[in-house]
Every structure is written in structure tokens, then in C-alpha cells.
Amino acid sequence: MNASAKFFDASAPVAFAGENAGQGPAFRWYDRDRMVHGRRLEDHLRFAVCYWHSLCWPGGDPFGGETFLRPWHHGTDAMAQARAKADVAFELFRLLDVPYFTFHDVDAAPEGASLAESVANLNAIADLFEAKMASAKVRLLWGTANLFTHRRYMAGAATNPDPEIFTYAAGQVRAALEVTHRLGGQNYVLWGGREGYETLLNTDLKRELDQLGRFVALVVEHKHRIGFKGPILIEPKPKEPTKHQYDFDVATCYGFLERYDLLKDVKLNIEQNHAILAGHSFHHEVALAEALGVFGSLDINRGDDLLGWDTDQFAMNVPELALVFHEILNRGGFTSGGLNFDAKIRRQSIDPDDLIHAHVGSMDACARAFLAAADMLDAGALTAPLAKRYEGWSGPEGRAILGGQRSLADLADRALQPGFDPQPRSGRQEYLESLVNRHVWRSADGTG
Structure with a gap:
């Protein structure tokens, strides 16, 4: 691929046009400089374009081959292809005007005949990233290592029955973590x-869990050794x-982190599609992670409720x-x-600019949803009814129970007193659902 060849039809970064946005790429809701709760909308949402689905996926599926025919997917010089891919990636980052990107090691650089060659390739492309980032807005949200595609990992990496493969994976993660640190990954x-x-x-099972616990501990130890300040993130998937x-x-990961004493340094990266596969809602997984103090970041996509696999569609569900x-x-x-x-365009979306339309549509959906969330929070639409529902636990008796000042006998004796007959109160689910819709349906100026 000629590095100077134009890949996208678009040339100017996508701009905010508000209600006047036409059919072309433009934001109706994502006004990155709009102040919400004391921060710019861009600083709240912290969008990141991922390397793998956007630039590495060829459009294949289990029943058919590639459909995208990206120029950098074909050639005899793997490093030249990686450099061409980086050129297109940073052009995509510029056109979307996003603050962050993410990558796996093998997304960015080709694997070599040995780990040493793979690490050298990764560092060479990291040099290119570093040079491009010097004159670009985009920064690195996070990096990671691909420990699942190569045949050596068919039985896992950290949980592999062969300690030699565990060792190889450790070498791969050290390189990816050090590159992430060098590039300022958060x-x-x-x-x-x-x-x-x-x-x-x-x-x-016990052996494999112990191996996994030790592997994550080794990563945490190395993070501190090199001075990496960001958290290590685990991504739940069932x-x-x-x-x-x-x-x-989320619940399983929390138990794992508690068992292996990793809660201080490890948080969770939660994905909607993975939540669906686990039989949970996206809301549930985020709420539980927040409640347990392990929330870290989000992979923003969506699954198809009618399909039982990871479809990784762009997030568009505003409510x-x-x-x-x-x-x-x-x-x-x-x-x-x-x-x-962490989303991919459909394999029939073969035009390069479909990548831009997909990101713009999802960024706009996220912005609209975030404004609705801020509006609900300002109005106390959900927080006030929630506090009212649990207000008894904030009273003297509720505090005494939770504070260990009441025994089971104390509570039983009180329940036996004449006239003690507590009655249930409505959960008001439909009313609360209508409140959510009311805030989602409001226009940009807060009316409607």
C-alpha cells in the first residue's frame, strides 16, 4: 500500500452541527466542548478507537472470508503493512478527533519467528506511534497483549498446562506493558x-485458578517495578x-481478585456484549462494579439479543x-x-467511510445518553426515589441494625410487639421507566 494513498473520502475532522446536521458525518449531540458537571463532554466520555476491529478485522466470519479487502492486509513485507496500517489509523483518529486509541500488540506489529523478533517489531511500531503522537491530539487509553489467537495458546496462556507457555505469555505481556508505559497509556x-x-x-480447576492468580500478580509486580501508574484491568466474559x-x-472477577489479594491494583473493563452473554444487563454489570469498588473502564458496543455470540456491534441504544x-x-x-x-462494522459495510459513520453514530448516541444521564442526576429523577425507598436504613433503627447494635433476639422481640405490622410500599417501576424516557426524549435545550 502506498502510504500517501488516500483511504477515506472524508478529509476534514467531523464537526458538531447540532440540529442542523445533514446526511453526511456530523455530530448532533456530541459537542465536545460543552460543559457538563464541571467538565467538557470530551473529558467525560474519553472516547477511544480500537485498533483490532477497526483496522485488523478483514470482514470474515465462520462461513465466509474477508469482505473489506484492506490494502494493508495483503503484501509480502509485514512491517511495511504495519506502517501503512498505522498511517490509516492515525488518519482515522484525526478525522474522528478522538482523544484516545487502544491496541493489542499483534494488531500493531506482526509476530516474528521468535518472541525476541516479535518484541523488536512491536518496539519499532511503538517508535512510529510515538512520532505520530508527538504531532497528534490522540493519546493511548490502554494497551494489551493478544494471548489467544496463536495456536500455542489453544489451551490458554496463564492457565495453560505447560509452564513453558505461561513463561512465553509473561514475556509477551512484559513487552506490551512496557510499550504501553512508554506511550503514556493510562x-x-x-x-x-x-x-x-x-x-x-x-x-x-484449582491449579488453573492459582496459575491465573499468580500471573496477574506478576503483572502487578512489574507494573510497580517500571513505575506504571495506571490500573491493570480485567475484562469479564463468560x-x-x-x-x-x-x-x-463482575461478581466472579471480584471473588477472584479478593482471593488472590489483587483488589488494590486491578479493576474491571466492562463490555455490554459480554454482560449479555453472562445473562446480565450492561447496567447491572456497571452498577455492581461500582458498588464493589472495582469499576475501571468500558468497552462500548452492543450484542444482538437474538444471537448467542459476541457480535460487537456499535452501541446505539440510547436508553x-x-x-x-x-x-x-x-x-x-x-x-x-x-x-x-471494541466494535466492528458489519461485514457488508465495505466502504472505508462506513468506519467513520459507525463511530460518529455511536459517539452521538453516547453523548445523547450522557446528557440524559446528567439531566436525570440534576433532577434527582432516580436518586431521590431511591433514597426515599431506603430511608428507613438511614434512621436510628436501621443504623443500629447495620452497626451491630441489634442481635437476632432483639429484632425478633421487637417484631413480636403488639401493633408491629410493617406494610410494603410500591416499587414504582413503571413510573421510573417513564421518567427515564422523559429525560431521554428531551431536546438539546432541555425542553420537550
Whole structure:
């Protein structure tokens, strides 16, 4: 591919046009400089374009080959292809005017014949990234290592029955973590794509969990050794490609982190599609992570409710997103995390500019949802009824129970007193659902 060749039809960064936005790429809701709760909208949402789906996926599926025919996917010089891909990536970042991007090691640079060659390739492309970032707006939200595609990882990486493969994975993660640190990454992600099992007939669960706990501890130790300040993030997913993954959902990850004393340094990167596969809502997983103090970041996409696999579609469901953002904003918003577009255009969306339209549409949906969330929070639409529902626990008796000042006998004796007959109160679910819709349907100026 000629590095100077034009890939996208668009040339100017996508701008905010408000209600006057036409059919071309333009934002109706994402006004990046709009102040919301004391911060610019861009600083709240912290959008990141991911390297893998956007630039590495060829458009194939289990029943058919590539459809996109990207020029950098074909050639004999793998490093030249990687450099061409980087040129297009940074042009995409510029056109979308996003503050962040994310990548796996093998997305950015080709694997070599040895780990040493792979690390050299990664560092060479990191040099290119560093040079491009010097004159660009975009920064690195997080990096990660792909420990699931190569055949050596068919039985997992950290949980592999062979300690030699565990060792190889450690070398790969050290390189990716150090490059992430060098490029100013704000987080580092561990996604256990094959850290699970296909059958219990050949699986020692306790051994594999102990191996995984030790591996994550080694990453945390190295993070401190090199001075990396961001959190390590684990991404929950219940299955696919394995039948059962050890990072099944938020609750499972919390128990794992507590067991192996990792809660101080490790948080969670939550994805909507993974939540659906685990039998939960996106809202549930984010709310639980916030409640347990392990919320870190979001992969922003959506799954198809009719399909039982990871479809990774661009997030467009405004009411669902509004509830998630309400949860996050109510607890102070993102710190080092953000919204990573771990999403892919459909394999029939073969025009290069479809990548731009997909990101713009989802960024606008997120912005609209976030404004609705802020509006709900300002109005106390959900927080006030919630506080009212639990107000008894803030009273003297409720505090005494939770504070250990009442025994079971004390409570039983009180319940036996004449006239003690507590009555249930309405949960008002339909009323609250209508309130959410009311705030989502409001126009940009807050009317309607």
C-alpha cells in the first residue's frame, strides 16, 4: 500500500452541527466542548478507537472470508503493512478527533519467528506511534497483549498446562506493558480470551485458578517495578471461545481478585456484549462494579439479543446507555478509564467511510445518553426515589441494625410487639421507566 494513498473520502475532522446536521458525518449531540458537571463532554466520555476491529478485522466470519479487502492486509513485507496500517489509523483518529486509541500488540506489529523478533517489531511500531503522537491530539487509553489467537495458546496462556507457555505469555505481556508505559497509556488490560476450559475431563480447576492468580500478580509486580501508574484491568466474559471462562462476570472477577489479594491494583473493563452473554444487563454489570469498588473502564458496543455470540456491534441504544452513564456519573465519572469502541462494522459495510459513520453514530448516541444521564442526576429523577425507598436504613433503627447494635433476639422481640405490622410500599417501576424516557426524549435545550 502506498502510504500517501488516500483511504477515506472524508478529509476534514467531523464537526458538531447540532440540529442542523445533514446526511453526511456530523455530530448532533456530541459537542465536545460543552460543559457538563464541571467538565467538557470530551473529558467525560474519553472516547477511544480500537485498533483490532477497526483496522485488523478483514470482514470474515465462520462461513465466509474477508469482505473489506484492506490494502494493508495483503503484501509480502509485514512491517511495511504495519506502517501503512498505522498511517490509516492515525488518519482515522484525526478525522474522528478522538482523544484516545487502544491496541493489542499483534494488531500493531506482526509476530516474528521468535518472541525476541516479535518484541523488536512491536518496539519499532511503538517508535512510529510515538512520532505520530508527538504531532497528534490522540493519546493511548490502554494497551494489551493478544494471548489467544496463536495456536500455542489453544489451551490458554496463564492457565495453560505447560509452564513453558505461561513463561512465553509473561514475556509477551512484559513487552506490551512496557510499550504501553512508554506511550503514556493510562491503563493496561488483561483479557483472558482462552483462560477457561472446554471440558472438565482434562481440567484441574484449582491449579488453573492459582496459575491465573499468580500471573496477574506478576503483572502487578512489574507494573510497580517500571513505575506504571495506571490500573491493570480485567475484562469479564463468560464464554467464547471457551465453554467457561474464569472471568465470567463482575461478581466472579471480584471473588477472584479478593482471593488472590489483587483488589488494590486491578479493576474491571466492562463490555455490554459480554454482560449479555453472562445473562446480565450492561447496567447491572456497571452498577455492581461500582458498588464493589472495582469499576475501571468500558468497552462500548452492543450484542444482538437474538444471537448467542459476541457480535460487537456499535452501541446505539440510547436508553440503555443513559442508565449506564447515570451510574458512572453519580459516582464521579471516569478516572483513568473511558469508552473504547471494541466494535466492528458489519461485514457488508465495505466502504472505508462506513468506519467513520459507525463511530460518529455511536459517539452521538453516547453523548445523547450522557446528557440524559446528567439531566436525570440534576433532577434527582432516580436518586431521590431511591433514597426515599431506603430511608428507613438511614434512621436510628436501621443504623443500629447495620452497626451491630441489634442481635437476632432483639429484632425478633421487637417484631413480636403488639401493633408491629410493617406494610410494603410500591416499587414504582413503571413510573421510573417513564421518567427515564422523559429525560431521554428531551431536546438539546432541555425542553420537550
